[in-house]
Amino acid sequence: MRPGTRILLVEDDPAITSFVEPELERRNLSVRCAYDGREALAQVEGFRPELVVLDIMLPKLDGVGVLTGIRRSGNRVPVIMLTARDTTLDKVHSLDHGADDYLTKPFDIEELVARMGALLRRVEGEEVLRVGDLEVNTATREVRRGERGIDLTQREYELLEFMAKNPRRVLSRDLLLSRVWEQEFGIPTNVVDVYIGYLRKKVDAEGEPKLIHTVRGAGYALKEK
Template sequence: MAKILIIEDDHDLADLVKTGLVREGFEVQVTHTGLEGLEIARTDAPDLIILDLMLPDIDGIDLCRDLRASGDVGILMLTARGMVGERVRGLHAGADDYVPKPFAFEELVARIKAVLRRRSTEGIIRVADLEINLDRREVRRAGRPIGLTTREFDLLRLLAQNAGKPMRREVILQRLWGDDFEGETDPVKVYINFLRRKLNAEGEPDLIHSLRGFGYVLKESS
C-alpha cells in the first residue's frame, strides 16, 4: 500500500481527494501548510506527495525543492490552469509531474500510479503487500515497518531483485557469504527462517517459498 501525503490549503479539495484515494487503496495523510508538510515528509517517509504550489505559508517552488532535497519521494504538483511558467519551475525544482486545476479525479489517479511505477524501478521493489526500499534499506509489509539486520536485508534484497525466479541455495550462499564460509550450519536456511518470522504476521501468507532440493523463491502466494 503506497503512502501519499497531500499538502493543500483548500480543505474541501484536500478532503475530497483523500476520500477518493483511500477508496483506491492508498494510505493518505493531509496537511494544509507547507512547513507541516515538510516535517511530515521528513518523519513519515511517504511514497508520493501531492503538492499545491499556492500555499499560504511558503512558496510552493521552494517547498518542492526542499522536499526533493530531503528524500527520494515522488512529487506531483497541483497548479492553476495556465500557470505554464510555474509548472516549468516546479519540474526544474524536482517535481515528477503536474496536474492543472480543475482536474478529473481519474486523471489524478492515473498520474499518481504512473509516478509510482516509474519510481518503483528506481529503488523500490514491491511483491504483493511487501515493499522494499533499496535506497533507505527499509522494509514494510501491509504498511507496517519491519526491522531487519544487515544480513537479513541483503538476503531479502537478493530474493526481491529476482522475484518470481527460483534461486539456488548455492548461489545465495556464494553471493552473501562468499567462498570463505565454513561451518556445519546452513546459514541460508537459518536466515530464511529469520526473515519468515519477521515478515509474516499472524494469518499472512508466506512470500518466501522453499523449493525442495533446489533453493528459494520470493513471490506472491497463489
C-alpha cells in the same frame, strides 16, 4: 496503481481535499492529507508517502519550500505540483526545484490519477521490488511491510533483495551462498539457514501471512501463499 499505495495530498482548500481524497480512496489507495507546509514535511517523514500531490499556495510554508525541504533531505519521492498558477515561469520554477510533474487547477480527476500512475510506474519499475505487502526499495535500501518499516543488517538486506528479485522461485542454499556471499570461501551452507531465520523474525511478524517459505529438501522461496 497498487492497492494501498501511500499518497500524501497537500492542499489547504477543503473543497479540493473533500473531493480528491475519497476519489483516490475509491481506487484503494492509502491517502493522508496535510493542510499547510509544516504539516506536509512532518507527514513526509512519518507517513513516508510513495507519491506527493503538492499545492504551491500553502500557509506556513509554501509548496516550493516543502519541495525544497523534501529534496534536501535526499528523498526522491515523486511530486506532482497542483496549483492555480499557469505561467511558464511558475512551472519551470517548480520543476527546477525537483518537481516531477505539474497540473493546473481546475483539473480532471482522471488526468490526475493518470499522471500519478505514470510516475509510480516509472519509479517502481526502477527501484521497488514487491512481494505481497513487502516492499524492497533498491535505491534507498529501505524495506517495509505494509505500514511497518523493517531494519535489516547489510547481509540480511542483500539476502532479502536477491530473494525479492526472484519471487516464487525456489532458491537452493548453494545458490544463495554463491550470490549473496559471493567470493567469501569456506562458509558453511548452514549460514544461509541462520540468516533466513533472522529474516523470518523481521519480515514475518506475528499475525502476518508468511512470505518466507521453506521448500523441504530444496531451499527457500519468497512468495505469497
